[in-house]
Amino acid sequence: MNIIETSKLVKRYKNHTAVDRIDLDVREGEVFGLLGPNGAGKSTLIGMLVGTLKVTEGSVRVLGKDISRDSTAIKQDIGYVPQDLAFFEKLSAYDNVIYWGRLYGLEGPELKSAVQEALEFTGLWDRRKDTSENFSGGMKRRLNIACAIVHKPKLLFMDEPTVGVDPQSRNSILESIRKLNHNGTTVIYTSHYMEEVEAICDRVGIMDFGKLIAVGTIDQLVTETVKEEFATIEINNMSLQLAEAIKRIPGVTRCERNQNVLDIQVNPAIMSTIQLLEMLISKRIDIQAINVEKPTLETVFLTLTGKKLRD
Amino acid sequence: MTVLLNNLKRIFLKPINIVLMIVVPIVLNLMFISIFNAEQMYEVGIIDLDDSKLTASIIEEMKIAANTHEYENDDAVINSALINSTINMAIRFPENYAEDMINGKCPKVEIYAVEENTDSVPLTMLVAAIGTNCGEIGKLCDGDEDKFYDCVEDYLEGTFQTEYNNFDLSKGEQIERAVNSLGYLAMGMMFLMSFATTLLLEDKMSRVYSRILTTPTTRASYLLQHLLSYVIVAAVQVVLIISLLPVIMDGQLSFGDSFGVTLQVMLVTLIFATACIAIGLTVSRFSKNNVVAGAFIGLVNLPVLMLGGCMWPRDLMPEGLQRVGDFVPTTWFLKAAEEVLYENGLGAAWKELALLGGLAAILITVSFLVETDDKC
Ligand SMILES: Nc1ncnc2c1ncn2[C@@H]1O[C@H](COP(=O)(O)OP(=O)(O)OP(=O)(O)O)[C@@H](O)[C@H]1O
Ligand SMILES: [Mg+2]
Numbered sequence: 001m002n003i004i005e006t007s008k009l010v011k012r013y014k015n016h017t018a019v020d021r022i023d024l025d026v027r028e029g030e031v032f033g034l035l036g037p038n039g040a041g042k043s044t045l046i047g048m049l050v051g052t053l054k055v056t057e058g059s060v061r062v063l064g065k066d067i068s069r070d071s072t073a074i075k076q077d078i079g080y081v082p083q084d085l086a087f088f089e090k091l092s093a094y095d096n097v098i099y100w101g102r103l104y105g106l107e108g109p110e111l112k113s114a115v116q117e118a119l120e121f122t123g124l125w126d127r128r129k130d131t132s133e134n135f136s137g138g139m140k141r142r143l144n145i146a147c148a149i150v151h152k153p154k155l156l157f158m159d160e161p162t163v164g165v166d167p168q169s170r171n172s173i174l175e176s177i178r179k180l181n182h183n184g185t186t187v188i189y190t191s192h193y194m195e196e197v198e199a200i201c202d203r204v205g206i207m208d209f210g211k212l213i214a215v216g217t218i219d220q221l222v223t224e225t226v227k228e229e230f231a232t233i234e235i236n237n238m239s240l241q242l243a244e245a246i247k248r249i250p251g252v253t254r255c256e257r258n259q260n261v262l263d264i265q266v267n268p269a270i271m272s273t274i275q276l277l278e279m280l281i282s283k284r285i286d287i288q289a290i291n292v293e294k295p296t297l298e299t300v301f302l303t304l305t306g307k308k309l310r311d
Numbered sequence: 312m313t314v315l316l317n318n319l320k321r322i323f324l325k326p327i328n329i330v331l332m333i334v335v336p337i338v339l340n341l342m343f344i345s346i347f348n349a350e351q352m353y354e355v356g357i358i359d360l361d362d363s364k365l366t367a368s369i370i371e372e373m374k375i376a377a378n379t380h381e382y383e384n385d386d387a388v389i390n391s392a393l394i395n396s397t398i399n400m401a402i403r404f405p406e407n408y409a410e411d412m413i414n415g416k417c418p419k420v421e422i423y424a425v426e427e428n429t430d431s432v433p434l435t436m437l438v439a440a441i442g443t444n445c446g447e448i449g450k451l452c453d454g455d456e457d458k459f460y461d462c463v464e465d466y467l468e469g470t471f472q473t474e475y476n477n478f479d480l481s482k483g484e485q486i487e488r489a490v491n492s493l494g495y496l497a498m499g500m501m502f503l504m505s506f507a508t509t510l511l512l513e514d515k516m517s518r519v520y521s522r523i524l525t526t527p528t529t530r531a532s533y534l535l536q537h538l539l540s541y542v543i544v545a546a547v548q549v550v551l552i553i554s555l556l557p558v559i560m561d562g563q564l565s566f567g568d569s570f571g572v573t574l575q576v577m578l579v580t581l582i583f584a585t586a587c588i589a590i591g592l593t594v595s596r597f598s599k600n601n602v603v604a605g606a607f608i609g610l611v612n613l614p615v616l617m618l619g620g621c622m623w624p625r626d627l628m629p630e631g632l633q634r635v636g637d638f639v640p641t642t643w644f645l646k647a648a649e650e651v652l653y654e655n656g657l658g659a660a661w662k663e664l665a666l667l668g669g670l671a672a673i674l675i676t677v678s679f680l681v682e683t684d685d686k687c
Contacts (some may be wrong), residue, residue: 104326
């Protein structure tokens with residue numbers, strides 16, 4: 001079943017279309033990654049899905065219900081970690097999570113244990129009495145998450161939850177997202193970090209200029225979009241003529257020389273990397289090292305948009 | 312109720328808020344009323360032809376309520392002083408005033424005042440009363456000078472002080488003063504308006520507002536709880552100030568002689584406060600940040616206070632401005648308060664109260680129902 005379905009979804013500001021006719025399906029139980037550069041429209045899309053932004057055109061169904069009619073029922077079952085920290089800085093971590101728990105209708109012992117669970121989950125239980133104002137950046141990020149999961153939502157939106165967090169805290173956040181997902185929460189995750197998305201997402205949607213330009217599993221995206229192979233070859237006695245000669249071989253689409261190292265891109269429909277290497281060896285060229293690069297989401301993004309994700 | 316309780320906590324746990332809400336309006340009131348009181352000192356011209364121990368005592372006692380000025384016995388000088396309002400009144404003690412008094416002859420002082428000017432009436436009556444009473448003492452003492460002075464000293468001691476307090480204000484003046492005082496209170500209420508702005512905008516700035524709207528708490532519920540929390544704060548403010556102020560003013564100010572009237576004054580003030588809060592809430596609901604809201608409130612605040620007669624009586628303004636003033640809530644508030652203070656009941660103020668309530672209702676409906684992006 002699809003937990004989110006949008007159809008021709010548009011968000012237009014006066015002179016700017018931030019989200020442009022997006023058809024998106026997110027399946028129940030998956031971790032879905034939204035990838036895109038600054039200003040691609042990720043947060044705007046999520047804003048419409050959680051009901052804080054008015055939809056200009058198109059329709060949104062969340063948890064099988066129409067957001068324009070059943071928003072209160074939907075909201076009970078979703079959690080939202082906003083891109084910007086959003087809690088009461090003057091309150092302690094504990095009081096904050098209590099506050100958000102209450103807004104979701106939790107009370108009494110149930111509320112208390114849910115709050116404890118959320119704080120333990122995010123590793124803040126020991127610091128629960130401290131005013132959140134004095135937390136480090138990473139702790140604030142974790143509190144931002146704790147406030148969104150206290151009511152155990154079926155569907156969790158996380159808008160760049162790890163910005164400005166050190167690698168160790170980031171790993172623990174990623175780990176907890178896996179755990180949440182394992183316990184049945186569907187997660188929508190936006191990020192600039194390829195590695196994060198590759199580490200936790202089952203499927204990925206790539207956005208650019210308000211459009212959803214590709215959707216699929218990482219493998220699908222890679223095999224469907226990346227038609228070329230990438231390799232670096234280190235050669236002894238490298239010469240300018242040699243580099244030029246290789247560049248002229250049919251199928252080689254790119255060849256950049258950096259002292260003894262060649263950065264090569266080939267079109268396997270004409271010649272695969274293996275065939276190229278065989279050819280070089282047969283010409284008795286002294287190859288020192290070879291590195292065939294596995295294409296990643298970064299490569300996918302580069303291929304689709306012609307730019308790096310983080311410029 | 313989560314939003315409501317949290318708001319109350321945020322308001323009452325900040326000492327500065329208590330100061331703004333309770334202390335500032337009271338201090339403002341004290342300041343303005345003491346200015347009024349300074350004006351209430353009488354300027355009295357004295358022509359003492361007797362120059363006796365008795366007249367000296369009476370003049371000495373009068374100084375509690377009046378500034379006395381010695382004059383020669385020259386009608387022309389006194390007349391011009393009265394006409395120029397250098398003095399409110401003049402008193403002439405005739406020759407042998409004390410001696411006649413001791414001998415039980417009840418001599419009369421002569422009092423000069425401008426006829427249309429009623430300012431001096433209370434003091435005139437008091438001086439006349441003192442004359443009569445001294446005469447009575449004289450009759451009883453039967454010519455015994457020492458005994459007479461003993462009795463008179465005792466009698467004069469504090470006469471002016473108590474009498475002055477007792478009858479210096481007529482009912483009308485008292486109500487006028489209470490209405491003035493409510494005008495200053497209205498300034499305090501306008502502070503509330505900025506308050507309503509502050510917390511809501513704080514929520515917007517910290518992104519808490521848009522986050523709350525992703526929970527089952529609807530915008531209407533959130534705004535209603537904000538509104539309620541300020542109405543509660545306003546109720547505390549109104550009850551405290553209206554019951555404390557007369558006590559602090561030591562009887563010089565009264566919001567109604569009976570508990571019922573005072574209660575009605577509180578109610579009228581609270582309705583006005585609700586209208587103010589609705590304005591603040593609407594402004595902050597639709598503005599993106601503090602600067603916009605602050606500018607707007609500042610722009611609205613001052614003219615509304617001025618046009619509504621909170622800073623000076625409306626009658627002092629030109630006719631045109633008064634008509635414009637008919638459209639500001641402060642005017643409705645003070646008119647309603649006046650009706651209630653004259654013990655005409657809430658019914659007599661229905662039009663003003665309906666206007667205040669209607670304004671609040673319209674603003675609240677608009678800010679609850681109009682759809683906008685809730686992200687800033
Ligand atoms: N209120 C607004 N009025 C006009 N334009 C807006 C408004 N909000 C967002 N935009 C524009 O919409 C586009 C999408 O913004 P959005 O915040 O969704 O991007 P994003 O993908 O989340 O970027 P980031 O990775 O930086 O968070 C941007 O060009 C932004 O300038
Ligand atoms: Mg964003």
